[in-house]
Amino acid sequence: MYYSDETVVFLNGEFVKAKDAKVGLFNQTMHYGNGVFEGIRSYDTPDGTRIFKAKEHYDRLHYSAMMMHINLKYSSEELEQITYQLLEMNGLKDAYIRPLVYLGENMSLTPTDEVHVVIMAWEWGKYLGDKMLKVMLSSYQRPNPKACHVQAKVVGHYTNSILATTEAKSKGFDEALLTDMNGNVAEGPGANFFFEKDGKLVTAPLGNILSGITRATVFELAKELNIDVEERYFTPEEIYKADAAFFCGTAAEVIGIELFNDYTFPMKWDDTNSILIQRMYKRRVATNEYKEVYL
Ligand code: PMP
Numbered sequence: 001m002y003y004s005d006e007t008v009v010f011l012n013g014e015f016v017k018a019k020d021a022k023v024g025l026f027n028q029t030m031h032y033g034n035g036v037f038e039g040i041r042s043y044d045t046p047d048g049t050r051i052f053k054a055k056e057h058y059d060r061l062h063y064s065a066m067m068m069h070i071n072l073k074y075s076s077e078e079l080e081q082i083t084y085q086l087l088e089m090n091g092l093k094d095a096y097i098r099p100l101v102y103l104g105e106n107m108s109l110t111p112t113d114e115v116h117v118v119i120m121a122w123e124w125g126k127y128l129g130d131k132m133l134k135v136m137l138s139s140y141q142r143p144n145p146k147a148c149h150v151q152a153k154v155v156g157h158y159t160n161s162i163l164a165t166t167e168a169k170s171k172g173f174d175e176a177l178l179t180d181m182n183g184n185v186a187e188g189p190g191a192n193f194f195f196e197k198d199g200k201l202v203t204a205p206l207g208n209i210l211s212g213i214t215r216a217t218v219f220e221l222a223k224e225l226n227i228d229v230e231e232r233y234f235t236p237e238e239i240y241k242a243d244a245a246f247f248c249g250t251a252a253e254v255i256g257i258e259l260f261n262d263y264t265f266p267m268k269w270d271d272t273n274s275i276l277i278q279r280m281y282k283r284r285v286a287t288n289e290y291k292e293v294y295l
Contacts (some may be wrong), residue, residue: 002122003018007019008089009021009120010083010119011117012116015089023102028112033156034154035070036061036155037064037098037100037153037155038097039251040053040098042095044093045287049088051087054076054083057099058076061076061079064152072115074117092123095124096121099118127252129255132255132257133175133247133257137261138164141178142160142180142209151206151210153210158189162189175247179236180204185234187204187209191252192249196242196244199228200227201222201273202238203218203229203230214250214281218248221280221281222277243267246274253285254277254281256269256274
């Protein structure tokens, strides 16, 4: 699904066939989850293939590496250039791009000098699909920011996401919504959460969530559309009074939520401000992020 015999990946300075690439069994990332990664998308735009917010993603990769004491030797600009080359070599336009920084052999719980960089890309439909989602309040909480750096995109953090998603799917839902360690709503396993009430959008503040690049784009789009966005803490109970809600993330883009536990959002999705954000996001990524686009 992710690669064929012809697929090329970038691995430590070289372009190699995915099927020929090897990873060490004694690598620290395999055992302890200490590695950092990104999830990026490119789009086939009228100006050619464009990676959406490449700099923001690679800057976040640098931030994640720094927080985990990983020395990432490539600059964001270099990584961006390599990614364009990789897309070209694989004939990809609309693609999902996965850079992963993983560590060499080390069974101690200390940082490692041996740092590997791999970039892979494949065609991937919207992560959560196109249909309105059924979401449940997870019994899992997001990791405590006093236990790890939640704003870093660290491999090991995703065990929490896997548990929450598995629980939600096993109960017949499409996705989970997790609280933070104080019981306030934080985010989904791989996307940020917004709800709409009386035309306003509300989302959790930074601190206990990943600082989503799509979340930041939603802020920009809302400003252009004159839609107010409030960043504040709120409990799951408040969602039961909301008109509408959505998840947003690079892989999922902007996707509406039909119901939360047993509460169906009362407003027709087509009548919400959220759908304007969803449409604008589609246009923004499919044209070119630096161009002004209007509805
Ligand atoms: N929260 C989590 C936990 C995520 O994994 C992601 C996906 N990277 C997001 C939010 C959304 O972030 P972004 O918009 O930068 O993809």
